[in-house]
Amino acid sequence: MKKAKGATISVVVPVFNNAGSLDILYESFLTFEAGLADKGLKLDLIFVDDGSSDGSYTKLLAIKERRPETKVIKLTRNFGAVPASRAGLRHADGDALSILAADLQDSLGKLAEMVERWLAGAKFIICVRSERDDSLMSRAFAALYYRILNRLVMRDYPKSGFDLMLMDRAMLPYLLQSGPLVAPQLAAYWLGFAPTVVSAKRPARPHGRSGWTFSKRLKLFIDTITSFSVAPIRFLSAIGLIAALASLTYGAYILINAFLGNFAVPGFATLVVLISFFSGLILLMLGIIGEYLWRIYSALNDRPESVIEETHL
Numbered sequence: 001m002k003k004a005k006g007a008t009i010s011v012v013v014p015v016f017n018n019a020g021s022l023d024i025l026y027e028s029f030l031t032f033e034a035g036l037a038d039k040g041l042k043l044d045l046i047f048v049d050d051g052s053s054d055g056s057y058t059k060l061l062a063i064k065e066r067r068p069e070t071k072v073i074k075l076t077r078n079f080g081a082v083p084a085s086r087a088g089l090r091h092a093d094g095d096a097l098s099i100l101a102a103d104l105q106d107s108l109g110k111l112a113e114m115v116e117r118w119l120a121g122a123k124f125i126i127c128v129r130s131e132r133d134d135s136l137m138s139r140a141f142a143a144l145y146y147r148i149l150n151r152l153v154m155r156d157y158p159k160s161g162f163d164l165m166l167m168d169r170a171m172l173p174y175l176l177q178s179g180p181l182v183a184p185q186l187a188a189y190w191l192g193f194a195p196t197v198v199s200a201k202r203p204a205r206p207h208g209r210s211g212w213t214f215s216k217r218l219k220l221f222i223d224t225i226t227s228f229s230v231a232p233i234r235f236l237s238a239i240g241l242i243a244a245l246a247s248l249t250y251g252a253y254i255l256i257n258a259f260l261g262n263f264a265v266p267g268f269a270t271l272v273v274l275i276s277f278f279s280g281l282i283l284l285m286l287g288i289i290g291e292y293l294w295r296i297y298s299a300l301n302d303r304p305e306s307v308i309e310e311t312h313l
Contacts, residue, residue, distance in 0.1 A: 009098070010098070011094075021104050033045075048073045051075055051077040071091055072310075091311070105163075126158070127200050128158045129161060145221055147159070175188055175191070233289065
């Protein structure tokens with residue numbers, strides 16, 4: 001069903017040390033807003049400062065002065081892109097919603113194309129990466145991450161991934177009910193709304209250095225797998241069963257041959273190797289189980305996922 005004119009498009013922009021790109025981004029938003037106005041649409045622009053230390057918040061307040069209807073939210077510290085995005089979504093009033101990175105790697109031109117698809121009746125539009133001008137390490141990690149994600153979590157998830165998406169407001173209540181550690185893109189895709197796909201090349205970051213470190217990427221990987229899949233526990237259970245059967249078989253072999261006098265019972269070296277192997281296996285299993293238990297605790301202890309220090313709405 002086609003959407004009515006006069007609708008509002010909400011765009012949430014999490015900001016962390018993006019002072020170098022905010023002026024260019026704002027000018028791009030003015031062009032984007034003019035295009036929306038030509039279609040009879042309004043822009044609900046929401047910036048969330050995620051504990052920046054480079055003057056980004058001061059620039060956001062300057063943007064607020066130039067465009068008073070802009071919303072600016074300041075978090076007390078750096079909570080991460082996911083909590084910052086969710087904080088912005090809670091203040092979104094639009095009929096359709098999007099999350100845009102502040103590093104200029106997502107295209108507002110593509111978002112305008114996605115708005116056209118939404119106006120034509122699509123509820124969920126994603127911008128899948130056709131190419132990416134990232135470092136070799138970033139591309140390698142992304143390829144491995146999405147391959148495992150596609151295999152263990154969502155088999156139809158785009159193999160090159162996506163960041164930019166446009167969602168109908170009908171999806172928002174379900175999205176906000178998802179766990180605080182789950183990336184909005186994954187949570188939205190999991191809901192099952194048939195995605196309308198557009199593609200784009202992901203350009204290199206033109207300003208500053210990405211704060212998306214290897215440790216943060218690894219944390220995202222662990223959070224994603226443990227939030228959506230029981231495969232790690234089942235995999236380790238299978239390893240434990242195989243190891244137990246192998247141990248019993250080996251033990252029976254040793255016992256029988258010892259009774260028959262074929263050879264002496266192996267001594268210290270064999271014992272140390274077996275104890276070390278199984279101790280390491282047990283610790284690994286306990287660690288993975290602990291990851292799942294921590295997520296249960298985090299969901300039940302009512303701790304806020306982010307804390308807002310100031311709002312300018």
